[in-house]
Amino acid sequence: MTKKSSNVTPRTRFFAEDHALEGFQEQRFRLHNGRTGSRNSLESYCNAFSPDSSLLAWSRGNGFVDVVRLRTVSDDPECQKFHCNTIDCSQSVMAMVFSPVSTKIDSDKSKVFLLATGLACGKIKLWNPDSGELIYNLMDHRVCITSLSFMNDKELLLISSSKDRTMKVWDLNDDGNMTLTLNKHPLPILECSCSPTAPLICSVGKGRTVLLWRLEHKRSASYCKPLRGHKNDVTSCAWSPDGALLATASNDTTAILWDPGTTQQLLILGHVNPLPEPIFAGGANGSWLTCVRFSPDGSQLATLCEDNRLRVWNLWFNKASRSTEVNKPGASCTFSPDGSTIAVGHTDGSLSLLEVEVSVMPLKHLCRLAIRRFMPPAALDEVLLPPVIRRYLQYVPSEV
Template sequence: MSFSDTPVLLAELRPAREPLYDWKSSCETWSVEFSPDGSWFAWSQGHGTVKLIPWPLEVEELPPSCRPKGQYYKDSEAKRKGSLKEKILDCGQIVWSLAFGSSSAPAGWKLWPLSRQQDAKSSDTWLLLATGLNDGHIKVWEVHTGRLLFNLSGHQDVVRDMSFTKNCSLTLVTASRDKTLRIWDLKKDGKLIQVLSGHVQWVYCCSISPDCSMLCSAAGENVVLLWSMRSFLLIQKLEGHQSSVVSCDFSPDSALLVTASYDTTLILWDPYTGEKLRQILHAPLSPEVDYSSAEPQLNSLRSVCFSPEGLHLASLADDRFLRVWSIDLKEPLTAAPVTNGLCCTFSPQGGILATGNRDGHVQFWTSPRILPSLRHLCRMTLRRFLTTYQVLALPIPGKMKDFLIYRTNY
């Protein structure tokens, strides 16, 4: 299969240490993350360390069409030339998951004034990075200083995934191989709020909806669970995958949920009704590989994420391809070869995809840049405030309702 707009490799980062292929070194890059404001990139580069890199990278290294523009470019350049410096965080354990959280300074937090050591040019926004470790601990760092703020304990096994609420409340959800999820309040000195027990297998992934109303979690029992972020009660179970679900993500307007499974499928759900909107099969892209052979796991999915404008998905599979999809199509828009890819994420401004692999490397790729239609922008604006049930109750034509709930693209 050929594509007219194949992703271009912009840059590649490699760990300072050579990979040592034994269980103690764990050189894999299991997680990569951009900060919400796009000023930092975090990379779990193996060997129990995380590297924090000011973003964007040196723009002279990027093609002109991919260089940041406008005020974002000016602000980022000023930050990078100012107080932002690369940092290495020594976590002391294999790092499986990363998550950025941000907030303005909360009154009464006893650790807050102690950790604040920035210069006068620093913004009022606090930026934290949580790291999920092999021994079940979560270490939380203040990004600008590299100071360790918390060492949260409670999980009994690997912390496989994490997610912060996007409302600046600094509520952190962690998912573990101990089959539980835990909810922490970092504004209350890392207080454990709730333990969610509903899975019977390892919990692989978790994601909080951007409107902070829902939590999605998935594990090895083929079932996706949706929880209320207000009551922490189970809302519903989503059934449709035939194998372990290993990655999940909400769309920017919270109206869609995508899940990826070892069964080689992506499923787009309506998280309010539980309706399966679309199912996408990861068909083989390479004619040299026979996926019908004795290794069905060869095309197993590893990671999936939404683009910032909500029109595209990116996925990584064990067939060594990065794919970019339209949410309305069942065939990929474009693809690029990625060796042993484990995770992927879009930059907050769009146009760039970061992927991490088993060798500890990170690669940055171009991704489709489009101008969203006015219809889609209106749909996203409405869906940020309206649930599916509220849309269905509107006195408007059925075709408009179908468009607003992503059943059709008309």
Template sequence: LCFGVWAEPTESCQATVLKKEEPLLLAELKPGRPHQFDWKSSCETWSVAFSPDGSWFAWSQGHCIVKLIPWPLEEQFIPKGFEAKSRSSKNETKGRGSPKEKTLDCGQIVWGLAFSPWPSPPSKKLWARHHPQVPDVSCLILATGLNDGQIKIWEVQTGRSFLAGIKAPRARLCILIRDGLLTEGCGCDLRTRASSPPDLVPRSLTLGLLLLNLSGHQDVVRDLSFTPSGSLILVSASRDKTLRIWDLNKHGKQIQVLSGHLQWVYCCSISPDCSMLCSAAGEKSVFLWSMRSYTLIRKLEGHQSSVVSCDFSPDSALLVTASYDTNVIMWDPYTGERLRSLHHTQLNPPMDDSDVHISSLRSVCFSPEGLYLATVADDRLLRIWALELKTPIAFAPMTNGLCCTFFPHGGVIATGTRDGHVQFWTAPRVLSSLKHLCRKALRSFLTTYQVLALPIPKKMKEFLTYRTF
């Protein structure tokens, strides 16, 4: 064991803490599409998202449809140790009535999803457009980025709408049983039972309320990101090579357009401290913007191909970017320094070099405690990386992966595929060390430059700035 707050971890300590356990497939959601939609294009799950409180899961299942599913799915499907973490939110939900699965018909292919917690007290400017009185309960809103450049803003929890009903196919749930076999179409119906006909479900149960429709982008809205503070500031990234800043408190007013990228903007991410915005684009570079002045801070260069995904660590001290060049690069966003690279090599490389980009990255994300990364690549693997190690600690086979995200409380990773499926995997659950908790707390409000200016030993500065890899 390693003792002392500032002692460097030994290899034996790392091996004890980072015990390798392959991710277990917990469940798989498959869209129950009408027959006329099967085997056609536009079925991809480009984005998945958990609500910040972990009570909802959003799934862009293709063909213009987004499913909003209460979390957890079913009590018997929750991995051991995860149920207790979810029980509080489940009990809170029961107190205000059982949540119902919802279907959002967005009218266009959905590329980006983003949840934002409703601020407290709720903003009357947005809510009063549809409700005479502002409710006391907290609400969630979901932003969807569409193929035609529009952004639709939905209120999740009321489920009220303007139409009487909608025909929507039911989703199927595949559960991994103990002998390792998947049971397809096992009869577990995720849709709330209603007294209406089987295919006609009351819209009040299935649809969220459309609050705003934001227009401005001239091409696909590829990604969306809300400020974590709940200020209802939304950032959108588009194939029109721009990012746009929207203020939902002002009826969705566009307050800034950020230009400078030469090719499609694939991804955007706001730092947890709300000070920085990262944008990843097709010209092999990453831009860092100030969220206070909406000006460019610096340009990060190091990738050899299009950069398609990015994410900040929970303390805002690290930035990871993923590229088609098969590399994930870890940066210090305050200094622009490249800290390390994680190369994605094939487990069984081909005999020739015809598929040089078969390990191209699709998505990268940090775990909630900031100790792990998850990546999805074209080599049909989900990888889990530990922050201290240069090689993955776990692999899971998955076909046609496109996106991934961690459950806000840890323990589960959700992945989306090109077939429109969603898979839920077990993720490492470890008790963060006192060292890491101290570093995380300090770096949440200290920049790298402020840490380097502290009158503390060099070893402590290296640890606090993540330079002990």
């Protein structure tokens, strides 16, 4: 007999400014573009780490992408220098992502992680980040690309979203052919993200829209359900590493954690205390959120806000959340694969790297990650478990 999940009343948490700088290393360095231009042409809209942490790429403005090799062969700190490779994309780069697995481009070359870049003109270009060689040039979107995400590491399916209100599926194992178009959004899509453990896609956009999709095949997808709760445009979304949680960020000053299986809200993270009334949350409020990202171990959530602060929320443990001020409005943030660094892109085309305290997770949290990675919500409901354990596996916040 299948047990149905009980309704959960979401908790609202606000940021404690008395712990504002705790846990961040004061040392940071900024990677500059060294070029001049207008503010809009220099904005760093996106950045990405390769899955093995060896490469960091970011859009520095004017159509250029810098790819920095972070690993060096020398153990002498004085000899360790960042090797930078610049790629000219010819158009402003609005989104980027590395492929989840390395690919052998030619028979006589070693494997590399492909770098996919989404451009303001609607094109998607995939590059060899080592040589700067253009591998694929994908064209079907009519206007600006807003995000890119890979579905899995087996079929190498690339999902793109655009301000033309569509998402498209591209098969990189079939010479980058476009196989499917998804078009349920009534207004421009601002970001899409693929679940790391299931064939699910979340797409968010203008008009408070949060939609879930199931990609049954590269040529077939079904619309699942909308998630309702935000009161302004939804700007960003991210999945937890076990695929059990979905985070969305909005211009209504909140980030919401959802159970995608039940569409229930589990936690509301407020960036203004108290939360603004709906009439104010729906307009300019000085605390629009631009980006949300989970840490690789799923214990922390980073949010980037219009108030020039990067906040890192400790979600499940009795630890203070942390924040730091970014000297210029940030457009993007990304955790490194080991969780020790957050890359923040700025509106002047530069990038800041902030060191984050990494601690050993409790064994029960590691067990939860392992169980939820392979057990979907329906399977979890069929197992007879004590209520306390069930609620813990479902990430239901404790009452205290």
